[in-house]
Amino acid sequence: MERIFHYKIGPQDAGCSITAYLRARGYSRRILTHLKQTERSILRNGLAVFTNQKLAVGDILTITLIESEGSETIAPVPMPLSIVYEDADLLVIDKPADTPIHPSFDNHENTLANGLVSYYAKQGIPFTYRCINRLDRDTTGLLIVAKHMYSASLLSGMSMEHQIHREYLAIAAGRLPDSGTIDAPIARKEGSAIERCVDFQKGEKAVTHFFLESFREGYSLVRLRLETGRTHQIRVHMRHIGHPLLGDFLYCTDFPEAQKKMQRQALHSYLLHFTHPITGEELRFTSPLPPDMRWMI
Numbered sequence: 001m002e003r004i005f006h007y008k009i010g011p012q013d014a015g016c017s018i019t020a021y022l023r024a025r026g027y028s029r030r031i032l033t034h035l036k037q038t039e040r041s042i043l044r045n046g047l048a049v050f051t052n053q054k055l056a057v058g059d060i061l062t063i064t065l066i067e068s069e070g071s072e073t074i075a076p077v078p079m080p081l082s083i084v085y086e087d088a089d090l091l092v093i094d095k096p097a098d099t100p101i102h103p104s105f106d107n108h109e110n111t112l113a114n115g116l117v118s119y120y121a122k123q124g125i126p127f128t129y130r131c132i133n134r135l136d137r138d139t140t141g142l143l144i145v146a147k148h149m150y151s152a153s154l155l156s157g158m159s160m161e162h163q164i165h166r167e168y169l170a171i172a173a174g175r176l177p178d179s180g181t182i183d184a185p186i187a188r189k190e191g192s193a194i195e196r197c198v199d200f201q202k203g204e205k206a207v208t209h210f211f212l213e214s215f216r217e218g219y220s221l222v223r224l225r226l227e228t229g230r231t232h233q234i235r236v237h238m239r240h241i242g243h244p245l246l247g248d249f250l251y252c253t254d255f256p257e258a259q260k261k262m263q264r265q266a267l268h269s270y271l272l273h274f275t276h277p278i279t280g281e282e283l284r285f286t287s288p289l290p291p292d293m294r295w296m297i
Contacts, residue, residue: 001125001147002064002065003065003089003150005065005150005278007060008058009055009061010057018042018052031149031150032051035063070117073103074113074114075114077117078115078122079115085283088278090132090144090277091116093143093145095142095269097137097140098110098137099137101113101131129145132155133159136267138265139269140290141268141290142269155277158274162227163274164273165273165274167225168223168225168226169222169224169268169270169289170222170238170245171293172245172246173245173252175212175215176212178212181207182207182208183205183207185200185202185204186231186236186237196233197236205228206230207227208226209226209227210222214296221296234267235251235265239252245267246266247262250265261295268287
């Protein structure tokens, strides 16, 4: 994967070292080390330079980011991919159900990572898999994948600062209020490697806002907006308030009729809204409800 950036130096950055200039633009120490180890990756007016040199007004700083090795431990496995958006820096994928985002000890091939490594291998492009917002295996919908280490660093920082806005649609048991906020910390459930639970003593802060969209056949279609991104946050919070997600057999086993309507938790990442980390363009993507949830419309 190769990406080239050009920066024209203005008066406000004159006298600044190249290192300081790049650090101010989100280049991490790890990225700077990578650039220093790559021949002619940092050019000032077309000439290779050391990063302690000072910049002058009108200088053209050219950064060539080359990643010649990809995710070698991830096997390329061809699979259908629903790519909603792709440019030189990132992708937005609409993930189907029954698709983990990365390999695990008992699943090395049926993952989104395998599919993307295959997608780029066919183009002869080394690709390192870097997923920014994670979704559970059976949660459908939109997620972001960075295409190089610089966009990954910027997007990860944006995620930590809650600058990537995500909304979900879910089908929950019973009728919820028109709107509400669940502010309940989440921790790993004792004795389990997978399950989480609300824990007001040991849990990490977790906040979910919900909005009732419709009510039908004893179930609510709910729109949810996250302030935080804890593992299984929506699933745990909805169970906590007495409205577990339809088909969520990890957190609720009290609804046998759910087996007829859903073979998975009824949760869909339907909206992503964020500012492009490189271009500054406002990006907004939506995904329609998948077929197994459309009966609630």
